[in-house]
Amino acid sequence: MRAQKGWPRNLKIIHSPAIQGFFIKTCNMKEKVMQWIRLGCNFNLGLYLLAEIGKNKQLPRIMAGNEKRYAGKLFYELCKAAGYTMQEYQELKDELQNIVEQLALESGDGNPPEGGVTTGETSAGDPPTGDASNGETSGEELTSEDQPSTDPPAVDPPINEVPEIEVSATGQLPESVEKVIREHADLFKLRAQLHEQMAGLPESNDDETVKKRRNLSDSIALISPRIDLMFAAKEAFYNEGILPDISVLFPEPAQDPPAGPEDNLPADAAGLKKMKKNLQTANTKDQNQLEYQEAKKGAKPNPMPAGPKRIRIEKRITERNRQIEKIDLALLSCS
The missing domain is CATH 1.10.287 (Helix Hairpins)
Structure with missing residues (x-):
C-alpha cells in the first residue's frame, strides 16, 4: 500500500510541551486526525479530539478509562468524524498494523516497542459512514479548565511521558x-x-x-x-x-421436512428418465439466467452480478444435480 505523505515510519511519540496546542490549532479535521496518528495515536489525546470533532458527545465519556477495549473503536470514530472514506480508513488501519508488526520484529521479542500504536479490536471492515465533512472548526483549545460538561472527564494528556500502548489481542x-x-x-x-x-x-x-x-x-x-x-x-x-x-x-435455517410419499422417485425407468429430463431442462434455464440473465441462451454473455438472487439460483442448480445423481443410481438398479 502506498504510504501516506510525511508518514513517520517509526511512529515515535513527538515530545513537546506545545503538543496539545499545536494539535488543536489545526483547523482541518482530517489534518487533526493525521496529526493524532503522527503523535502515536495516544488514547487520551484521541478522546479530546473526538470530543471536539465527533457528533456523539457522550461517546468519549463512555470510552474514557478503557483503552484496551476501545482503542480500535476510537480510531474508527475519529476517521468517521473526519470524513475519511472507507478506502482511506482501511489504508490507514492497514498501514498502522504493518508498522506495529515491523516494530515488533525489530524489537526481537514479538511485542510492540514503547511508543508503538494499536488500532485495537474494532469493526475491522466497517466503513466510516458519517458525514464526509472537511470543514473548519472553531480552533479553540480544549483544556481541563474550559471543557464543556459533555466532554470526557478531566484526564491530562501525556506530554513528556509516554505510556506503553498494548496491541489488542484477537478475540477481545x-x-x-x-x-x-x-x-x-x-x-x-x-x-x-x-x-x-x-x-x-x-x-x-x-x-x-x-x-x-x-x-x-x-x-x-x-x-x-x-x-x-x-x-x-x-x-x-x-x-x-x-x-x-x-x-x-x-x-438457524429451516430444516427440510421428512421426505413424504410425493418425494419418492418413480419406480419405473420411464418415470425416472422423465423426471431427470425435467430437472436438466430446469438447470439449463437457470444456467442461462446466470450467464445471460435470460431463460434462453443470449447472443453474448451477460453474467448475473454477485448477490442474493445469484446465490438462490446456484443453490437450486446444486439441489437438482443431487436429485439427478439419485435418479442415475435408481436407473442402474432398474437395468
Whole structure:
C-alpha cells in the first residue's frame, strides 16, 4: 500500500510541551486526525479530539478509562468524524498494523516497542459512514479548565511521558459482536460493488441495460435491510453495551421436512428418465439466467452480478444435480 505523505515510519511519540496546542490549532479535521496518528495515536489525546470533532458527545465519556477495549473503536470514530472514506480508513488501519508488526520484529521479542500504536479490536471492515465533512472548526483549545460538561472527564494528556500502548489481542470483543461486525462489513462491501456495477452501466434505456439495472437494484434492495440491522446491533453494543442476540440476527435455517410419499422417485425407468429430463431442462434455464440473465441462451454473455438472487439460483442448480445423481443410481438398479 502506498504510504501516506510525511508518514513517520517509526511512529515515535513527538515530545513537546506545545503538543496539545499545536494539535488543536489545526483547523482541518482530517489534518487533526493525521496529526493524532503522527503523535502515536495516544488514547487520551484521541478522546479530546473526538470530543471536539465527533457528533456523539457522550461517546468519549463512555470510552474514557478503557483503552484496551476501545482503542480500535476510537480510531474508527475519529476517521468517521473526519470524513475519511472507507478506502482511506482501511489504508490507514492497514498501514498502522504493518508498522506495529515491523516494530515488533525489530524489537526481537514479538511485542510492540514503547511508543508503538494499536488500532485495537474494532469493526475491522466497517466503513466510516458519517458525514464526509472537511470543514473548519472553531480552533479553540480544549483544556481541563474550559471543557464543556459533555466532554470526557478531566484526564491530562501525556506530554513528556509516554505510556506503553498494548496491541489488542484477537478475540477481545465478544464473539457475537465480531460476527455482527464481519457480516455488516461483508454486506456493505457487496452493496458497494453492486452500486459500482450499476454506476458503470450505460445511460441508455435499451432492454438489456434496463434488465441489468433492475437486477442490480433488486439485489441492493434485498441486502440493504440486513445491513441496517447489523449496523443497529453493532451501535447498540458500542453505545449501550447491549450484546447482539445471535438467535435473532442469525436464525438457524429451516430444516427440510421428512421426505413424504410425493418425494419418492418413480419406480419405473420411464418415470425416472422423465423426471431427470425435467430437472436438466430446469438447470439449463437457470444456467442461462446466470450467464445471460435470460431463460434462453443470449447472443453474448451477460453474467448475473454477485448477490442474493445469484446465490438462490446456484443453490437450486446444486439441489437438482443431487436429485439427478439419485435418479442415475435408481436407473442402474432398474437395468
